[in-house]
Amino acid sequence: MIKINDNFLNLQEGYLFSIVNKKIKDFEDQHPNKKVIKLGIGDVTLPLCKNVVEEMKKACDEMGDINKFKGYGPEQGYEFLRNKIVEWDYKSRGIELDVNEIFISDGAKCDVSNILDLFDTNNKVAIQDPVYPVYLDSNVIGGRSGNYNKGNDKYNNIIYMPSIEENEFVPDLPKEVPDIIYLCSPNNPTGTALKYEELKKWVDYAKENKSIIFYDSAYEAFITQKDIPHSIYEVDGAKEVAIEFRSFSKTAGFTGVRCAYTVIPKELIGYSKKGEKVLINKLWGRRQSTKFNGVSYITQRGAAAVYTEEGYKQIKRNIAFYMENAKTIRERFIEKGYKVYGGINAPYIWLKLPEGKSSWQFFDELLEEEGIAGTPGVGFGPSGEGYFRLSAFGIK
Amino acid sequence: MIKINDNFLNLQEGYLFSIVNKKIKDFEDQHPNKKVIKLGIGDVTLPLCKNVVEEMKKACDEMGDINKFKGYGPEQGYEFLRNKIVEWDYKSRGIELDVNEIFISDGAKCDVSNILDLFDTNNKVAIQDPVYPVYLDSNVIGGRSGNYNKGNDKYNNIIYMPSIEENEFVPDLPKEVPDIIYLCSPNNPTGTALKYEELKKWVDYAKENKSIIFYDSAYEAFITQKDIPHSIYEVDGAKEVAIEFRSFSKTAGFTGVRCAYTVIPKELIGYSKKGEKVLINKLWGRRQSTKFNGVSYITQRGAAAVYTEEGYKQIKRNIAFYMENAKTIRERFIEKGYKVYGGINAPYIWLKLPEGKSSWQFFDELLEEEGIAGTPGVGFGPSGEGYFRLSAFGIK
Incomplete structure (x- = not known):
């Protein structure tokens, strides 16, 4: 049955x-x-943008040309796009990433929920409160939430980290140590962003506790203040503890086109039940090549057009x-x-x-x-x- | 940790x-x-095809026009495409489907593996042997396979159904009753297809045992013999037991464009631990709206162009x-x-x-x-x- x-x-x-x-x-x-x-x-x-539209139309024409047609692309995304990301989004800020630490996808929503495939059901999860609801709902589906408690509108096994006026929307380090920590900065819905020192506090905490940080920076392009980090990797040691999720949705108007990327540094490790160290980068590569088939070539060409002077x-x-x-x-x-x-x-x-x-x-x-x-x-x-x-x- | x-x-x-x-x-x-x-x-x-390219280019232009731009689309896919599917792929063969039984996605590989999110880990899985490796691998990741046995190259908890010359590539009904049955027809890799009577045998078996059939018909467009069903829903009662996966990949050359669809009839039910009946259509809708954000508008316009006389x-x-x-x-x-x-x-x-x-x-x-x-x-x-x-x- x-x-x-x-x-x-x-x-x-x-x-x-x-x-x-x-x-x-x-x-x-x-x-x-x-x-x-x-x-x-x-x-x-x-x-x-005009640049994006023109590039996508060229890519459409290529797909109609027997000599230029492209079938299955690499599950991880085309290198022409991953190279641009490494260069424009990271190297420009002093962050060195390898092209194989970038994974292109059809949306940060997909990545931020599918990433849970890699982790045991018994990990303890902490989320900011309030926050983008997908973090919570995907953990409910994945069996990490415990039961819903109508009295306080909370799930029993989730650590809620209030991000409110009283703490200037910077969550306090939780008393109970979580294994998975979701941080969304700039934050949806509060519109506030974590400063370097605040982010450093979280990175150090995660290192100390062997926790992992899921860092959602889908809104980084909207940062206007100079002292706000655009990437968690601006903090020393963050590569050992954090996955960063980014998207073209809000940055380049791709909500209807679907393109995002996830950064998984090679330094990032998880632990098997026996305590063996396992590379998360490798696990995600295996997950994606098993359950995903890459993003449209046309879309990736459009995304790459963002990384030109005019775009x-x-x-x-x-x-x-x-x-x-x-x-x-x-x-x-x-x-x-x-x-x-x-x-x-x-x-x-x-x-x-x-x-x-x-x-x-x-x-x-x-x-x-x-x-x-x-x-x-x-x-x-x-x-x-x-x-x-x-x-x-x-x-x- | x-x-x-x-x-x-x-x-x-x-x-x-x-x-x-x-x-x-x-x-x-x-x-x-x-x-x-x-x-x-x-x-x-x-x-x-020329038609597909032209439609996608028009869609690109719309996306660059402030009055025609489209942001997030429906997670389930645009109705203009779902209506065409209902009409051209099903009604034309005497199968009545509701537009809300069709879910557009970026690939059958994604759907056929993500669908496992809806089902308990303890379901017993049967696959044809040999077959498209994603069915097995996604079940290994999902914890339904048991351990790998090097001696016979099999996982202990998977029911392997040999599809070989001796049974004319039609798997026998297994002795141990599976909860989830994968059928791929026309089959990858054997290239053989199930006839109506053979398919009916499986539908009846699934009904009798309250099993579910995952019917992968990604290659249905290649059928040339008249007596081979293109859809499992050509068999009476199949709507109560089967999910059908289809793709534009091989049909319309979309392997690099990414578009597929999954049919989940409203008659299809699963059971909770308490034995309550649950609509699978509703569960998948919830899964997709939580963990997925729909397919590119441009891609969907291209897919819809297949359903024109010229396309x-x-x-x-x-x-x-x-x-x-x-x-x-x-x-x-x-x-x-x-x-x-x-x-x-x-x-x-x-x-x-x-x-x-x-x-x-x-x-x-x-x-x-x-x-x-x-x-x-x-x-x-x-x-x-x-x-x-x-x-x-x-x-x-």
């Missing part, structure tokens, strides 16, 4: 965005003349546009007397709501009074209650 | 293709004037070309006195080697004497020993 993975029954329904969408629709039906300003969206709105200029212009939106939103809510976080090194603005106001209450009021739709903070974790996310992508 | 998934250590190294490539390279170095005819390749060689004509022409190659290869080896299977409903020709000749011995001889490189049958499972695969894709 076919038995399902019972962990799926332990997932909480993702009602957040369906409720948000229903509320917006109801509002629009009642106010047919008002246009809702949608700042709930976590998706880019500006089109692809880079074009994506920087789009990012600057989004960050100008962020500034406008920030200032508007500061004027109105709110405490406002984020929006400086990330495209997300995180409002602290007045004492006692729930994030859903605020959602309703903001929609009703100003025709603005955002995202209730509680949708990103229990410590998101009392906060509200506004996205800089929604205005174009 | 970070603990790895020890099942990875249980994987046997995939030496096959690296040894094949090394032997070819050595031969080429020794015979610089001889061109090796590479019939080992499982990858297409003809370029994409269909173009891909049929390519398939006919490959099948003409298959015929040539078949006839050549029949003339030489070999027993030859496959090559009629699949792009693979499967040679039965003379008694006592190993598939590696034959590899060496064929390369040395005729400059032809194929694939030793033993690379697809222990029952592949004494056989040899030749691919019809290698000549263009």
Whole structure:
């Protein structure tokens, strides 16, 4: 008899965005003349850069030419793209990586959840709270969460690390030592970013405890302040403890094109049950060549076009546009007397709501009074209650 | 301390293709004037159809246009493509499917291995022997294989179902009842396909035992004989027991573009530990929306272009070309006195080697004497020993 993975029954329904969408629709039906300003969206709105489009079209033509056609590519991605990443994203910041430490994929969401295939179910997991929900949900499916506790909206085996106003959105080192630590910086949803010293604290902690850090820096391109690291590998010793996830989605508008990459340094090791050291880089290579078949050649050509003088200029212009939106939103809510976080090194603005106001209450009021739709903070974790996310992508 | 998934250590190294490539390279170095005819390749060689290229280029242009740009698409795939699949691939054969039973992905390899996320580790797995190695390897990683036994080249907990000359490459119903049954038809590597009655036997068996069938029909477009089912859903009741995997890879030359789809009928159920019935369609939807972000809009537009009068004509022409190659290869080896299977409903020709000749011995001889490189049958499972695969894709 076919038995399902019972962990799926332990997932909480993702009602957040369906409720948000229903509320917006109801509002629009009642106010047919008002246009809702949608700042709930976590998706880019500006089109692809000209350079990227032109390169992809050339690649399409090649695929139609019997002498240039390309079938299966390397599961790890084409070297022409991996070389560019090594050069432009890392070497330019003084970080030396080998091209075989870069793995191209069709999305950071896939990588950050598929990476769990490599690790034992018994690892203890710590996540920031609030944070991008995929970290939690993929661990629920993978059987690492323990049961859901309705009373506190938490899973019993997950270590929640509050990232809130009181600790300036920098999680404290947890009392119980986790084996897997998710850090998202710049953070979705709080829009805040970890400074060098804060990141160093985590790297040292992971080294001391033989933990691994999953470092999600999908929003690094939005960093504007000089003292914020773009990569965890800017911290000495991080190669021994951290995997870094990056994406072209927000950086280059690839949400609908699908390209990302994951860095797994050769120094990074895990332990077998017998205590043998195992190279994580090699495991991921084996996982990907067994369960994945690489990213579209056309897509990879498009991604490589970002790493040209003209392409880079074009994506920087789009990012600057989004960050100008962020500034406008920030200032508007500061004027109105709110405490406002984020929006400086990330495209997300995180409002602290007045004492006692729930994030859903605020959602309703903001929609009703100003025709603005955002995202209730509680949708990103229990410590998101009392906060509200506004996205800089929604205005174009 | 970070603990790895020890099942990875249980994987046997995939030496096959690296040894094949090394032997070819050595031969080429020794015979610089001889061109090796590479019939080992499982990858297409003809370029994409004109229609597909043109549609993808249009889609690239849209992605560069602020008014037409598309960000995140539906995780399940765009309806424009799913509707075409329902209409052209199923309704045309009398099979009624709902558009929500189709899930677009970036590859059948991904789907056929990721699908295991939905099922408990304790399910008993049966695979054909020989067969596409991903079924086995993904189950080793997932912890369903038991230990590897060097003596018989088998994993202890896997049910191997020999598909050999003696049973006309139709596996017998296994004595021990499996929960998960992989059927690949037309088969890679044997090139043989299951007939209606044979498939019905398996559907009835699965219904009787509440087993599930993973039906891989990635090569269905190569079927030329009228009595061979293209879909398992041609068999009554199959919707209650089978998931069907299909791909644009071999059908439309998408190995480098990456698009496939999986059909999960709403009738298909699994059981929780408590014995509750759970809809597999809903579980997969949840899995994909948690761990996947859909396929490139450009790719999906290209795939949809296959389902036009002109597109269909173009891909049929390519398939006919490959099948003409298959015929040539078949006839050549029949003339030489070999027993030859496959090559009629699949792009693979499967040679039965003379008694006592190993598939590696034959590899060496064929390369040395005729400059032809194929694939030793033993690379697809222990029952592949004494056989040899030749691919019809290698000549263009």
